Amino acid sequence: MFEQYQLPLYRYLLQMSRNEQIAEELLQETFYRAMVSLQVKDMIQARAWLFKVARNLFIDWTRKSKSEQQMIEQIQIKHESISNLGNPELQFEKKTRQQELEAVMKQLPERMRTIIYLREIQGFTYKELTTAMNLTESQVKVTLHRAREKFRYYDQQKKGGYEYEE
Missing domain, CATH: 1.10.10.10 (Winged helix-like DNA-binding domain superfamily/Winged helix DNA-binding domain)
Structure with missing residues (x-):
């Protein structure tokens, strides 16, 4: 399950947090919680459950910020360098x-x-x-x-x- 959902969950958390370290921490916590309590038999439900846990962890993380402005400042967009090709x-x-x-x-x-x-x-x-x-x-x-x-x-x-x- 980790191999199948690691990258999509990481991308989601990175998209939401705009911080690689936070995304990695939340991803680890998501899979830790899955190991402890996931009892879903159907893999489609497991996917939704994992994203739900990841979302809730992200929300908890943002709530720890002092204000909406601080959250926005912490979620800064990282720029990719423009390719010299093409x-x-x-x-x-x-x-x-x-x-x-x-x-x-x-x-x-x-x-x-x-x-x-x-x-x-x-x-x-x-x-x-x-x-x-x-x-x-x-x-x-x-x-x-x-x-x-x-x-x-x-x-x-x-x-x-x-x-x-x-």
């Missing part, structure tokens, strides 16, 4: 867009960030999301819809786009 202008545009999208994600509340990440990046089903997020299926759908809308709004706002009405 078209430098395209590489720069791609990197700039990636940074913009990461900045938009950072503006979303944790629950919305998590649900978008698990659905769009990890490919979770609605059923897996209900388990991982401790929500009903209708709550998952509503939260995901609102998260996507808010993401689009922040993305358009960043580009100087349209007005948004809630």
Whole structure:
């Protein structure tokens, strides 16, 4: 199970914390808790359970921060160097867009960030999301819809786009 879920969980925790050391610590704690108490027979449920534990550990970690501003400062984006290969202008545009999208994600509340990440990046089903997020299926759908809308709004706002009405 460790080999199968180590990398996806690490990527999720790194995406959320933007800190390699924190992601590694939370990953270790997630698998420690799995060794101690995981009794799920179905591997699909195990995946959702592991992401749920990782999410809860991340939330606990962020709560230890003194304020929302401190949390944002601790979750700084690490930049990859731009490749010298290929078209430098395209590489720069791609990197700039990636940074913009990461900045938009950072503006979303944790629950919305998590649900978008698990659905769009990890490919979770609605059923897996209900388990991982401790929500009903209708709550998952509503939260995901609102998260996507808010993401689009922040993305358009960043580009100087349209007005948004809630």
